[in-house]
Amino acid sequence: MLAMRAETEYGLEFQNSLSRSALLASTHLLEASANTCIDALALGNGFANDIDRLPFLSKFEIFVQLRFPKRQFDRARHEVQGVSELKQVRDSFVHPKSQKTIWESWSPEGSVSRSPRTKSLGLSKIASYGHPDDAVRALKVSHAFLRYVFKDTCRFSAIRVNSFLCSEDPIPTHTEPVIPYWPRDIHRWLHNHCIDLSYIKIGKV
Numbered sequence: 001m002l003a004m005r006a007e008t009e010y011g012l013e014f015q016n017s018l019s020r021s022a023l024l025a026s027t028h029l030l031e032a033s034a035n036t037c038i039d040a041l042a043l044g045n046g047f048a049n050d051i052d053r054l055p056f057l058s059k060f061e062i063f064v065q066l067r068f069p070k071r072q073f074d075r076a077r078h079e080v081q082g083v084s085e086l087k088q089v090r091d092s093f094v095h096p097k098s099q100k101t102i103w104e105s106w107s108p109e110g111s112v113s114r115s116p117r118t119k120s121l122g123l124s125k126i127a128s129y130g131h132p133d134d135a136v137r138a139l140k141v142s143h144a145f146l147r148y149v150f151k152d153t154c155r156f157s158a159i160r161v162n163s164f165l166c167s168e169d170p171i172p173t174h175t176e177p178v179i180p181y182w183p184r185d186i187h188r189w190l191h192n193h194c195i196d197l198s199y200i201k202i203g204k205v
Contacts, residue, residue, distance in 0.1 A: 003135035004189050020093065020127055022135035026142040027090040030083060031056050033146060036165055037063035040172045057084065060149055071153055079148040082141035085118050093127040101126065139195050147199035158201040165200070181205045 002022035006015050034056035038048060041063060051062060057080065064073040074080065092099075104112040115129035121141060123134050150156045156164065159177050166178040181203035190197060 001186070003132065003139055004186070006132040006135050015132060016128060016130045019130035019132050019135045023086075023123070023130065023138040024090060024093065026135075026138040027086060030087075030142055030145065033149075033165060034059035034063075036167075036172050039170070040164070041066055042171045055087070057087075064149070064153055068154060073149075073153060077148060079141070079145045082121060083145040085120050086123070086138055086141050089118060089121075089123045089125065092125060096127060099126045136193050136195070139193075143195060143197055143199070147196065151199040156199075158199060161200045179203050 002018050002025055006018035006022060009015050009018060035052070038051055038059050041048075043051065051059060054062075057075070061073040061075075064071060100116065101113045102116060104114060115124040115126040117124060121137050123137060124130055150161045150164075151158075159179075162178050162180070163176055164172055166180065167173050167176075179201050182205070184204050187202075187204055
């Protein structure tokens with residue numbers, strides 16, 4: 001919804017604010033999913049607390065190695081590289097440092113500037129320059145990564161991913177099917193932007 005609103009709202013500052021929030025929400029999805037994986041392992045409190053301090057990529061890797069020892073979490077995959085770059089942008093937003101703005105023109109009447117962008121995804125490195133395109137790219141790369149983890153690596157069905165990620169149990173399970181329902185306009189927007197959520201089952205209302 002944040003990414004959708006970012007495209008339709010008037011006013012550059014409001015668009016940028018919604019875009020930043022959408023990008024951060026995509027990283028929160030990855031963090032929450034990684035924590036669900038660790039919860040599902042039912043590790044002892046001390047070990048779980050140590051793992052909780054790790055980056056989310058390490059949590060996914062630990063989950064795959066312990067749950068599916070014969071399968072590989074490949075950090076060289078483009079899906080993994082994409083979320084690594086997304087995390088770098090997220091970290092720069094949460095822990096901001098001085099950044100060098102690129103000035104296209106400078107005059108008392110009005111100046112034009114732009115943000116440096118990341119090498120692979122082309123995301124704005126400076127938070128105040130967040131753009132609706134950044135929100136869409138963040139959604140694409142986060143869901144592509146989750147599809148790689150749960151569908152390609154863990155080989156979960158879409159229903160199983162639903163039940164796993166939506167479980168309310170202290171130790172997440174995938175025994176009861178949980179299917180969220182989203183409005184059709186959201187489904188259309190996702191389709192029009194080529195954001196693939198086929199690894200999870202979502203109904204239409």
